Amino acid sequence: MYLIGLIEDDLQLRKTMENYISLQQDLSLVFSCNRIEKWISIRQDAGIVPDCILLDIGLPGISGLDAISIISSYYPGVKILVISGIEDPLVAWQAMMNGANGFLLKPFRLAEMQKQLEILKSGGTVLEPETMTGLIQTARNRFNNQDSLERFQEFGLTQREVQVAELLVAGSSYKEISTILNVSYTTVNEHVKNMYKKVKVNSKMAFINRVSIMKS
Amino acid sequence: MYLIGLIEDDLQLRKTMENYISLQQDLSLVFSCNRIEKWISIRQDAGIVPDCILLDIGLPGISGLDAISIISSYYPGVKILVISGIEDPLVAWQAMMNGANGFLLKPFRLAEMQKQLEILKSGGTVLEPETMTGLIQTARNRFNNQDSLERFQEFGLTQREVQVAELLVAGSSYKEISTILNVSYTTVNEHVKNMYKKVKVNSKMAFINRVSIMKS
DNA sequence: AGCTTTTTCCCTTAAACTAGGGATAAGGCT
DNA sequence: AGCCTTATCCCTAGTTTAAGGGAAAAAGCT
Known part of the structure; x- marks a missing residue:
């Protein structure tokens, strides 16, 4: 049984x-x-x-x-x-x-x-x-050592968005990201909005789980 | 043919x-x-x-x-x-x-x-x-990491805290967690506070990066 | 010359998270 | 009996995220 x-x-x-x-x-x-x-x-x-x-x-x-x-x-x-x-x-x-x-x-x-x-x-x-x-x-x-850049790009993210995505996933806040990339807070927010639309999520957690589950 | x-x-x-x-x-x-x-x-x-x-x-x-x-x-x-x-x-x-x-x-x-x-x-x-x-x-x-339960327990989290941690990492909000575990919002907040103290972090992202390993 | 994409910036509102305070009750250990 | 842990609850204040609106410059393509 x-x-x-x-x-x-x-x-x-x-x-x-x-x-x-x-x-x-x-x-x-x-x-x-x-x-x-x-x-x-x-x-x-x-x-x-x-x-x-x-x-x-x-x-x-x-x-x-x-x-x-x-x-x-x-x-x-x-x-x-x-x-x-x-x-x-x-x-x-x-x-x-x-x-x-x-x-x-x-x-x-x-x-x-x-x-x-x-x-x-x-x-x-x-x-x-x-x-x-x-x-x-x-x-x-994945086995052929694809790096994070390509992985993010699979989702159609632009170069800048990939930068933001990497920092975001690493744990930086919008404010920190804005300092690092030397842009305004609202710009970071803007990139995040666009990223989320592209990968069809509506929260950071969902984004992380979607985009970086496996790290090769 | x-x-x-x-x-x-x-x-x-x-x-x-x-x-x-x-x-x-x-x-x-x-x-x-x-x-x-x-x-x-x-x-x-x-x-x-x-x-x-x-x-x-x-x-x-x-x-x-x-x-x-x-x-x-x-x-x-x-x-x-x-x-x-x-x-x-x-x-x-x-x-x-x-x-x-x-x-x-x-x-x-x-x-x-x-x-x-x-x-x-x-x-x-x-x-x-x-x-x-x-x-x-x-x-x-080749790709995977150890299982979540052990990982959380390594940090001395209690049973209840492990449950909260799992849901949190899975992407649930405090509100959702409170519904699932059938406790109040403040209780969830309370568990989270205690978890963070135990693993010595002060944000969800830091918590995740601490407990979910292996990004070599 | 007009269109699209990328990048930048602003304002605003709502929701979610972080963290301090304090409190009660059940169970275990000494 | 006193102490510690676990788990529950409340209030409050500040921070961070999320998402809507709108706008503009630069690069590339047709």
């Missing part, structure tokens, strides 16, 4: 998955919730530790990518099968590096999900061929 | 593979030799560039790993499916990083080989589940 936990915010999909899992002889659902925060707050009392958690990383609130680290730090043995609607290779890479054991791209077939669960159970790892290609490519890029 | 090249020193296996390939409607063998040096010397005259090369990396002479780099520098578009008797994850890792597009562990079934060829053809990448696990693990070792 394989114990499954489910974290998925799409109610319909969750119900479908719950239903499918309950119909399988060798699978058993031990919890099901819509957000990682929920799981963090209930895990103490929950008692039963699942063998595998199906985790949607397109959740509101805490990024699913961080959720992976959190889950595997609590339960190193738990397998994490990531479900994502995002096709970005970088996301898959970060998920796997954070400790995921598999990656399913939405929409997927339930039979495909079960196949992956089977393989996870036996200690293997499966990714869909396209995901795999992106992952290997990303690994190659 | 998918054009295949074969480099394999085990004569018996090569003959078996040649035979199998010739029987497939959609595959066509354009060359077959026992060593990479052979291919280097004949490729000029050969004329026909294959779509995919099946390459044994347990060859005498030039290491198959180097062969991968050599081949892909000559023909960047050619897919390379590595065949290996060695189960070392490091070998698979190096092969993939050098530019291989797939990895088959000996002994393998010819149907499995064909399945992989199909996927390579469409731009995907497949690895056997066990190989994949080893590969991801190797990647993690």
Whole structure:
């Protein structure tokens, strides 16, 4: 019997998955919730530790990518099968590096999900061929000692923005950055605004987590 | 029609593979030799560039790993499916990083080989589940850092503080953390104050840079 | 000559964070 | 019983970030 936990915010999909899992002889659902925060707050009392958690990383609130680290730090043995609607290779890479054991791209077939669960159970790892290609490519890029400049530039940041980004990630305040780069405070603010738009975030933390998770 | 090249020193296996390939409607063998040096010397005259090369990396002479780099520098578009008797994850890792597009562990079934060829053809990448696990693990070792829980506890944070720290580093605001942990905003603020004192910092960024390591 | 991108600057408001003060209650240790 | 740790809560004041508005010079491209 394989114990499954489910974290998925799409109610319909969750119900479908719950239903499918309950119909399988060798699978058993031990919890099901819509957000990682929920799981963090209930895990103490929950008692039963699942063998595998199906985790949607397109959740509101805490990024699913961080959720992976959190889950595997609590339960190193738990397998994490990531479900994502995002096709970005970088996301898959970060998920796997954070400790995921598999990656399913939405929409997927339930039979495909079960196949992956089977393989996870036996200690293997499966990714869909396209995901795999992106992952290997990303690994190659990083392995070949790409520096931070290029990494930031992947997101289309300009030279100046990269400078600001580096200082920001290093922990400098706007004021400090303005002194270092010899521009005004508002200019720094301006660059930050533009950077955030480009990488589609709206806070420093989100920016950091998005842009500098892995340092090669 | 998918054009295949074969480099394999085990004569018996090569003959078996040649035979199998010739029987497939959609595959066509354009060359077959026992060593990479052979291919280097004949490729000029050969004329026909294959779509995919099946390459044994347990060859005498030039290491198959180097062969991968050599081949892909000559023909960047050619897919390379590595065949290996060695189960070392490091070998698979190096092969993939050098530019291989797939990895088959000996002994393998010819149907499995064909399945992989199909996927390579469409731009995907497949690895056997066990190989994949080893590969991801190797990647993690190379890029990743130790897990968060231990890291936080090294600084003498209490259980509750570790929870707050994780959420904070994950990008949650005090307000969000207070909702998740079901305590008041001021309590979160309180924990943060204590955390900062313990690790001797006075800002979130400094905290992150202190506890999340490894940027060499 | 007109358009886009990059860089610079300003004002303003709201939200989030930092840090000082003080307080209560449960549990452990001496 | 007294002390320490952990965890909870409140108030307040100052700092830092985030995001909206608008503006202008320089470089490059068509």
